[in-house]
Amino acid sequence: LLVECLGVSLGPEPCPLQCQCEEDGIFILVDCSELGLTVVPDNISTQTTYLDLSMNNLSELEPGAFHRLLHLTEFFFLLCLYSHKHTNHMPSYISSMFGLFDRMLQNNQLERLPSEDPWNLPSLLSLRLDANLLTEVPARSFSFVRSLRHLWLDDNFLTEIPVSALDFLPNLQAMTLALNHITKIPDNAFSNLSFLVVLHLHNNQIQTLGQRCFLGLLSLETLDLNYNNLQEFPTAIRTLAKLQELGFHNNNIRVIPERAFMGNPQLQTLHFYENPIQSVGRSAFQFLPKLHTLSLNGATQIREFPNLKGTSSLEILTLTRAGLSALPQAFCQQLPRLTVLELSYNQLEGLPSFLHCSALQEIGLQHNQIRRIEERTFQHLVSLRSLDLSFNCIEWIHPDTFISLHSLTKLDLSENSLMSLPVGGLGGLTHLKLRGNTELYEDFSPEHFPRLRVVEMPYAYQCCVYTSCDSYKSISQWETEQSSEEEELHKKTVTLYPIQIHTHYYPDLEEFQMEIEESNLQTNVQCTPLPDAFRPCDTLLGSWLVRVGLWSISVVSLLGNSLLLLSLFSTAGCLSPLRFTTACMGASNLLTGMCTCTLALVDALTLGEFGRHGARWESGAGCQVTGWVWVFASEASVLLLTLAAVQCAVSVTCARAYGKTPSHGSVRFAAVLCLTLSLILASLPLVSVGEYGSSPLCLPSPLPPPSSLSFPLCLIMVNTLCLLIVAGSYSRLSWELRRGQCGGVWECSVVKHVAWLIFTNGLLYIPVAFLSLCSLLGLLSLGEEVIKSVLLLLQPLPSCLNPLLFLLFTRDYTHILSWPRPKPHPHLHRDRTLDDSMVSVETEKSSCSDSSMQMSLTEAEVLYSGSPALQPQLETIRNSQSSSSSSSFVPIIPCQASSSSMRERERETEESDW
Missing domain, CATH: 1.20.1070.10 (Rhodopsin 7-helix transmembrane proteins)
Known part of the structure; x- marks a missing residue:
């Protein structure tokens, strides 16, 4: 670890300007990274054992720059160069650094490695050449680094395995060739790497594997073939007797043959998801006594649950986005140690009894077609903590279904068709999700859920019993606080579990998250959706x-x-x-x-x-x-x-x-x-x-x-x-x-x-x-x-x-x-030769x-006063108005009719009341 000690003098020799130095007994740790240096500092102490010159602008190194650093064991040298001409080869004077254990040259623009003047670093243990522009590795590049244990060649432009160069590394234990353009692995590609334990070949373009390509990897435990273009199942893995972790997800494999892993009895983790699987041999996963993780996500053509006879140590089983319509009635008898079962996005219509899966802690059955939950389905699952039944068609749940689930803390029944929910055995819940059940109208008293902290209801009115209508926060405030808490929890999780961030299930991580949540006790239940002015608790209209x-x-x-x-x-x-x-x-x-x-x-x-x-x-x-x-x-x-x-x-x-x-x-x-x-x-x-x-x-x-x-x-x-x-x-x-x-x-x-x-x-x-x-x-x-x-x-x-x-x-x-x-x-007898202005009016x-x-007589007078030709008609109207006692108004809007005067008079009579 580096501690900032700017300006501190160590012994008779001062710390280089702008660098950070720290004492480590009689030795010195020097950090000169990210300072924009163009030359190596000339006053570095001879007692330096750690020197970091990464992320600078060093274009070349002076001869003898490190001759005085006889005790240097870790050297970080990441060149940030402006052109290729200074970094297309390695300087030969670095060969004199016999004490160098760690060498990091990643994130440069190296195009080739030295071939005629190989490195003479017999004590070098780790070499990082990742994130460069290497297209090949010369045959004798590693001839004088026989002590190398770790080699990084990922994120380059390699098109083939450097077989000849790897023959000089018999002590190599971990190697990564990921993120290259390799298309095939030939036979005997790693024949001299008998101590290799970890091999990463993911994110390449590998299409074929030689039948004997992994011959000689007697100690290999982890093989990563993810994100390639494999068309067939890699039967070459049968020669890897000590293989424990195998990943070849996101390929184009369509068939898993019978007894596919018969040569891998030590296999513990198998990730095979996101492949267009069309058929799986019934004995493909049988007799793997140490297998504890099996992931087959995305195998859309699987119709039958695989036979797992002899695979009794399985703890995590993931089979999502497949075509399963039913589960075997006795499948739990083959999996007594199963703790996580994920069967989401299938076509399950019913569930068997999980009675013999007593170790189950998490069940995921969301996005299926389940309609009923019987009494014996989850009976005696005393260790079950999380149950997800969301996005199904559940209409009925037996009143005693949850009675024996004493450890259940999370229950998700969102987006179903429930009309009632049995509350027996749910007293330990901390998270309850019921949104989307539009027929579920009943109120759930807090007395039934004394430990409840987060609840999602179908309607906002059902949250009225958990919070005061005048004291709840706005939805935006709640979402902001919730997202900030989740981000902080994620940061803590990644810090403590950095290796598992790309996997799907981690029981230890789930336990850690539960502990974090349980320690963050809150006085009020967080219920959503929140009541508001449009969904009030007391009165519809409010004020x-x-x-x-x-x-x-x-x-x-x-x-x-x-x-x-x-x-x-x-x-x-x-x-x-x-x-x-x-x-x-x-x-x-x-x-x-x-x-x-x-x-x-x-x-x-x-x-x-x-x-x-x-x-x-x-x-x-x-x-x-x-x-x-x-x-x-x-x-x-x-x-x-x-x-x-x-x-x-x-x-x-x-x-x-x-x-x-x-x-x-x-x-x-x-x-x-x-x-x-x-x-x-x-x-x-x-x-x-x-x-x-x-x-x-x-x-x-x-x-x-x-x-x-x-x-x-x-x-x-x-x-x-x-x-x-x-x-x-x-x-x-x-x-x-x-x-x-x-x-x-x-x-x-x-x-x-x-x-x-x-x-x-x-x-x-x-x-x-x-x-x-x-x-x-x-x-x-x-x-x-x-x-x-x-x-x-x-x-x-x-x-x-x-x-x-x-x-x-x-x-x-x-x-x-x-x-x-x-x-x-x-009747009003109108002259057919009325002025056009009358028609217009x-x-x-x-x-x-x-x-x-309707208009009064006064208004009619005002209207007719503009035309002298209409005065006789107006006088007739006045006489008619004075002789009629049934109404005090005069109609002036006739209905349009034919030109017949008789019809016009009849119409005027009918309009008298209008």
Whole structure:
């Protein structure tokens, strides 16, 4: 180890400038790494035994630079050079360093090794030549380093095994040739390496192995052939009698033959995953008495569980992403020492009894098709600590399944179809995961889980019993703290277990993690998902301000729109296009009022205990229907308002330009089209575009991350486009009317009514759309209570204001409060030669109405005063008005009909009540 001692003088000779020196008895340790040196310091003490010159800019070494360092035993010399010309060969004067034990030349740009002038380092034990540009190793490169024990040649550009060079290394114990471009291993490639214990050949392009390629490796215990292109099982390994660890995962091997490892009785660890296995011999893994780890991940074609007779020491078995559909009933009798069983991502539909696997500590059965858990399945597994049954189809668990699992601390039942969970025997749990069980509504009392610290529930309301609704943290805070804890734990783990970071299962590591977690005791249970303003524990609506406001909106909307519809359908006469559009708007507003009334009733019925009923309401049909009706009604109201404004503008323009208006059929078709479009938008969640049950408000969630961004964004874009069209149409209408000096028309109640509808609906829509869009995209951080209040109060507010505006701008509305009685009315005989301005005015009236569009006599006088030719008709209307006592208003909007005067008079009679 190096300790910083900058500026310390050691004996009579000082420490080199900028270097760090440390005393080690009578010897000196010198660290001059990463200083940007261009020359070797000239005042290095003769008592130096350790010298590190790595990561500098040394381009060449002066002769005799290290002659005085007779005691040097470890030399780190990593050249960071700017060109190849200084590093394409090794200087010969280094041969005089007979005491050199360790030599590290990695991370350079060496292209070749000396051949004619070999190194004379008889005491050298370790040589690192990795991460260079070597393409070959000359035959006599290692002829004078016969004491070498460790050789690193990985991460170069070698294309073949340096057989001749390796013949001079009879004492070699560990060698790595990984990360090269080797394509084959010939016979007798390592014949003189009888003491070699570890051989790494991973990450090459090896396709074939000679039948006798490993001959002579009498001491080999670890062989790594991972990440190559092997096409066939390497039967050459049968000559490795002392082999203990074998890895050849991530190759292209398709068949494991019978008795594949009959020559490897000492085999302990076998990693064979990520190969396209199509068949496995039944005796392939038999009679391996010392095998304790077997990994066959990714063998997708395996249909039957392998026969493990005689492999009784197996402790870790991994067989994932295969095609297993069943397990042998007695397979535990062959594996009495099994501690880890990982069978995830298979097609298991049932489970046998694990009674004889009493040593099991971890079982992974996630991502299968298991439906039922019987009583005897996990009986007497007293050592079991972790059980993962997530992502199955489990519908039922026997009440006594977990009774004997006294050591169980982690249970994962996520994403199943459970309707109930037996709690017997689960008192020792510290981690419980139940998310995704949408039919699991019951509350789990903390008394059943006294040691529980981390729990994931299907619904946020089930966390109300574990934490105070006012004291829980936000989801982002919890995720940040959890991730930081996991990172710190991972750092500690890698520090203590650096060798095992690339393996899949490590029981000792699991024990260490459990100890770390158990030592980090917390006072509160960490329960997710957390309750919030949209998933409250006490009341659905929250504050009394929202509650009173929603009740007011509901009552006014129901009464106002009911009266409006009653007045429209109770009067005699034909159902004109404008009347049809107005009726549709009133009906949609009435539906919105019914939805708000439903939420208000749910809040009243569950006041103070909404958490007990929230899960059933949120996922039930009532919430789904409420959300669907609300979205349909809201979109229909916006689209019909757009139609009314466009109809008004188009009718006036057509009447002034062409003397005629759009037909009744086209207007009604447009209204039906608006309703159809609203129906389609509201039904998008039925085809998995968004959802209504994401919150108990039953509306598309405006909070990130939503179930689907496309649905709420689609609604916002449609509504925004409609309001822009409305604003543009009415701006054009106002400009044409002012330019044409039609003051009487501009002052009529029809135009003012539609103008106020546009203004109020647009004014209320802007904050709702803005806050929803910002919340969806994460552009603005607002409290959930604010967003909830805006949605519940501003969004349904137009449904109660629209009928009030009708009453405000239609002064003669007293007939609405009483059922009309049919009375005879005088007929209005109209001259066929009326002025075109009259047609235009009538057209404007029949097109701009958003309600009943009835006008008083005073307004008619103002309207008719602009044309002297219409004064006789106005006088007739005055006489008719004075002689009629059934109504105080005069109809001026006739239904379009044929040119027959008789039909026109009949139509005028039918319109008298309208």
